Amino acid sequence: MIETLWVIILSFSLFAIGIFGLISRRNLLFILLSLEIMLNGIILLFVAASNLHGNNDGQIMYLLVLTLAASEVAVGLALVIQIYRQQQNLDVDTLTKLRG
């Protein structure tokens, strides 16, 4: 049988890798990618939990997260395109117009 511990370790590590990517990468696209990794880590947990407790709530939650991920990516990528049009590069550190 699959050890719950291992699943948790896997999803947490995926999550951590995602965070590492989020902070270290300066290209907006890669930030979105690492965001996806974090999401996958979480989805894994949801489904594992649903299986562990034997009911379908986890899977329903998985569906919701899926729609969330999809819409988030859509809007994110639209923004990326617009930014690219204005800045011609996607380096996050140059986008500081919203500072205080």
Add this chain to the structure above:
Amino acid sequence: MMLFTLILLPLVGGVIACWSQRVHQDAPKWIASLCLLLSLAFLISIKLFTSMDPSNLWLVDETLAWIPRLNISAHFAMDGLSFVLILLTLLMGLVGLSSAWNEISQHSGFFYGNFLWTLAGIIGVFLAMDLLLFFVFWEVMLVPMYFLIAIWGNENRRYAALKFFLFTQAGGLLMLLSIVALAVLHYQQTQILSFDYQVLVQSPIDSEFAKWICLGFIIAFIVKLPAFPFHSWLPDTHTQAPTPASIILAAVLLKTGGYGLLRFVLPLFPDASQFWSPLMMGLAGISIIYGAMMAFSQTDLKRLVAYSSVSHMGFVLLGCFSLNFYALQGAVMQMLAHGVSTAALFMLVGLIQHKFHTRDLNQLGGLWSTLPKLSAMGLFFGMASLGMPGLGNFIAELLVLIGTFKQAPMFALVATSGLILAAVYSLRMIQKSFFGVSVNADENRENKTGHTSKQIITDLNAKEKITLMLMCLSLIFMGLHPQPIFNLVNGSLIEIASLFQASFQPEILLIEVQL
């Protein structure tokens, strides 16, 4: 329903006035004056036609359901004290109106709307018996006054309007806090959840929190009645407010603070106010002296009159907290007399500013030669403000001093030195503005003749003369024959005074209250 219509009249009048500007340019003025006269007549009719049984303190008492779940009812009641103050409000409303007649030009509809809504709010404050209703009207009267100052004020009116609003708002919130705390404590002790004054006054709460709740109320009212530490909003507001707004502000808005002390602090917290009375009398003493000294050093006329009203309201605070029957009568009388005299002074200063476009004392001078009637009025009201016997202010200050000397001679001594300082600053005001030779009246006439025709400065016109003359007569009436006012206010003040002096046996309690 009578009292509710009394509040509704100015409200509706305001709406019509505000709307009627589209119909005709100076329609709002007439509608506003009509509405004020109507409500004045209505008030008098209420007083005359209600039955006069001396046993029941309240002339008119009506409750309407408002928030049944929390047992909060729109409970209006009028007794002698609130009747007198509402009468003062309406009269000063008319005075403000007459001074705004030809001074307010741009979007006057909105101005008269705000003007009447402020009055409605003030009348509401004087009638509300339910604490939350009182708080609602306390805020309602602030908002239109804020607009009055912020839109039609003088040079940096926004700063002043904001400062005025913030000060009173902070006080108001503190009051809300103490209202809720009072209700909760009252509920814990007597299992009745009620915000109603008449219910709360039956069973004063006796816990060590009572002191702090009482302090909350006191601070809220002291901010409004500007006493020493919280007075710094008054001079700025008065210098920037347009004349009608500063008339209403000085004549009536300050009295809501005094009324609150008399109505809500003293009866609801008898022992707590006994505890706080030395501190408050000290504050009153300081504000009398501080107001007078500040008034002495001002060069701006409106600031000077503002600081003088801080000093005068110090007497009201002294009168309220010396917990003695004479002093309470004196405090009420001071509220009325100060209302009339300061309103007149502000009207005169407004006229001077309107004619000479300056409020600076150093540039004024020798007005007696150019404007004899205005200066004569200025002299009269200057004398009233320094407490010349034969006028209302003297009677008030005399009674307050008699009351305070019995309770705490030291504070009374400080207050009497305030009398001397009052003479000092009002004489300086009279001398610098009316006597002597006008410093630059001749020069600015020469260099002005270049482009404007010699600006002929007209003396008082008929309307202003009538209003000022009426105010003089009312002050003299209050000075020489104050008995009707004392009889009116007698009932409620005996109620309050009997809480404090066990030995106080008002043998005239049973006399029939007659006008």
Add this chain to the structure above:
Amino acid sequence: MIEAIFMITAIVCLISALLTVTAHNAVHALLYLVTMMIAIALIFFLFGSPFAAALQIIVYAGAVMVLFVFVTMMLHQGEKSNLDEKALFSLKNAKGPLLLATILIAELLMISVQPLEMNSSLVPLSAISNEAEQDSAQRDNTSQPNSVKSLAIQLYGPYRLLVIIAAMLLLSALIAAIHIARKTPKHVDVDLSPEETQLANKQQKANS
């Protein structure tokens, strides 16, 4: 046996995640990400929820990743952007985030270890069918857990609000994406090379 498969897919998943994060070339990163998603789909399958696995592959790996590929294709300048990428990210100047990520993993593991001493284990689909009968009684007649039928019943039973919200979410995202990505005249045309854009701007100024 399932344990072994799980271990392998987990390792594959981790490696591909690490590679996506540290890749310089955008397309490589995308591909590594796709492999990770497929590995996760396999794990779902191992858990005994085939519907989730299918969805993962179809929607997530299929649709979302393809979207990414499209966008990279639009924005990728080929070699120039690879060079930029090397400038933008290098392991030696990513020390801070690395440290942070490791601390985070350590903490999360410490959390997960403590409450779960009672080593409950996940049982694949076939073994748990018997306990499901008792608790399925209170739920309305789901034949057996994790099957698509019971999922659908639940989805359109108690959770119908969730579906509506998800639909609304998708719709709004759709509209937002279209609106944001719309090409307004003053924007430079992304697929023109820089020289052509100056040309277009001159023409625009001429005729406006």
Add this chain to the structure above:
Amino acid sequence: MTILLGLIPLLPLFSACLLIFWQPKLLLTQIIAVGSISLSALLALILNVQLWDQAQFVLQVSLGQWLSIDNLSLGFTLYLDPLSLIMVTIITCVGALIHLYSASYMKDDPDVCRFFAYLNLFVSAMLFLVLADNLILLYLGWEGVGLCSYLLIGFWYREQKNSQAANKAFIITRIGDTAMLIGIILLFYQFDTLNIQQIQLQSQQLLQMDELPTTEIISLCCLLLFAGAAGKSAQVPLQSWLPDAMAGPTPVSALIHAATMVTAGIYLVARNMDLFQLAPDVLHFIAIIGVVTLILGATSALAQSDLKRILAYSTISQLGYMFLALGVGSASAAVFHLMTHAFFKALLFLSAGALIYCMHHEQNIFKMGGLRKSQPLLAFSFGIGCAALASLPMTSGFFSKELILEQTLLAHQPLLWWGGVIGAFFTALYSAKLFFIVFFGKLNQPSTHNTPTAMVIVLMILMLLSLVGGVQPQGLFTHFSAPADSASPGHTLSLFQHWLPILLPIFTVTLAWFMFIKGYFTPTTPSEGSSVSLKQKLHQFLLSGWDFDRLYRLIFIKPFKLVTEYNRRDIIDLAYRQLETFSSLLYRQLNRFQTGQLRHYSASLVIFCVLAIAWGLIQ
């Protein structure tokens, strides 16, 4: 008869209101003003005639109820008894004469109507003061009189110094009045009533009881009442306003600062004599103050060069005499001197006014010499006035001042008696000096036009009164048959003490004549050299009335101005503005956290999560 009494104070009040509101032309104002005052003078005389025979009489008329709260009940009731009858007659008669005089004196002044309105208002306030039956009505008259003196001193408001003198007068008297108000309030708590007669009755009962009850409160009340009197009658601590009050027109100085207002203080103490008997040490203090003021006034008058200021200082010293008489307990001597002083001082002021009028507003005495020939009438009237002032025998001044000195002796106060005698010496000296300088010596400025007829008539009447005024009104003594007067009938004056006050004035006048011949009375020119001689310093010291002005400016005015000027921007307001600056400072600091860098935000997010989890783990 009570209606007559009621009418006396109300007539001038009506005419004042009439003049204020109607402001008729010159002739009509004169008629109304002078008419109303002379009418009330007539009424007063009628009352005098009717009540001449009755020794003790009391007339009361109530004009209305003022206020009644709890047990404080005040009414507008007028109370007439011999003392107030005398005061009323003095005020109305002298007032009428001065009104007649100022009708012609002020006829070319543009706003005459305002002048007469104030003058009428003043007389009615004074009458209310004198006829008041309770202390608050007295205080109403008291402040009304102060107000009118302020308005009249500052009548020519164009010059800055006039209105400043008016301010000074009002504020100094206001200080005295506030002290008096405190005294009245304390009295109210002590005797539970403010009615003057009841207070006197209760204090008489207290006097009969051998053990005196809480005396220090009563003596405090008496002291405060005396402070009010000192303020109004320009006694030592509060006397610096009277010389400056000469800035007003001369009839004003004559009426207010010689005859009526300054005597209000004496009337107050005389009226409450029984109360003051309860506090013997306060009476003694009053006597001492009287002597000190008496000497101050006399010596300062010597050094003055302005005609009206000399008369002002002489008024201060004569008031000192009256307070001396009150201090030794003989109110009758004080009131008698008050009456005679009213007449001859009014005469002096009015003739001074006439003098200035014909010397076209020249007030320096050293510039008017040898007017004996050109103005014989003025010389004659001035002579009688100065004689009465110097209390030469057979003049009214002689009888009253000699009576005061005798009373001081009877009250076993030899020291005070000597003070009085020295004062009398100086008074005689400066009045003789004044007379000789103005009317003898060489003529250096011709007097142009002579005095109008109205003024002449008034001067004649006043001359008559100041000569014949010596006869003591019979009613005065019976009213004050207070025990203090006949305290020691056995004690007879020694020969020396009897004759000295009679011979002293004659001797000093001849001494003054010699000094005038020798030329001692030349104006002391201020020496330019740094070393100011002692004579210079003494002259400066006396000229400024013992330098009280500089003292007050140093103690009160300078610190007050310093503090108010420093605090003009209201420290409390400053505190609130600091609040404002603090919040904007805080804003700038916190603003630095929003760098706009996306990675900073996400990093801070993660750091926070790490810390949160760490904290969770530690718990």
